[in-house]
Amino acid sequence: xxxxxxxxxxxxxxxxxxxxxxxxxxxxxxxxxxxxxxxxxxxxxxxxxxxxxxxxxxxxxxxxxxxxxxxxxxxxxxxxxxxxxxxxxxxxxxxxxxx
Numbered sequence: 001x002x003x004x005x006x007x008x009x010x011x012x013x014x015x016x017x018x019x020x021x022x023x024x025x026x027x028x029x030x031x032x033x034x035x036x037x038x039x040x041x042x043x044x045x046x047x048x049x050x051x052x053x054x055x056x057x058x059x060x061x062x063x064x065x066x067x068x069x070x071x072x073x074x075x076x077x078x079x080x081x082x083x084x085x086x087x088x089x090x091x092x093x094x095x096x097x098x099x
Contacts, residue, residue, distance in 0.1 A: 008057055014049070023049055034099060044095055051091060055084050 027045035065071040
């Protein structure tokens with residue numbers, strides 16, 4: 001969140017196949033530790049990476065909108081950290097259900 005548009009830049013380079021290789025490898029290795037095959041590890045790593053990048057991009061947009069006074073009032077009641085933790089938990093539990 002510290003670097004404006006950082007998630008968008010990373011997502012763009014990832015889409016072009018130019019970045020996030022280390023992140024994908026780390027995520028894939030973590031999934032492999034759960035006993036999943038190579039194809040499932042790659043798909044799970046991709047899903048986790050897309051979730052993280054999407055969440056961070058959304059947060060960066062909210063910060064920018066808040067700075068210029070365009071963030072809707074109800075948006076201040078949201079808890080991004082709680083929502084992020086829920087999303088990660090959902091993905092991890094979904095993987096566990098497949099094991």
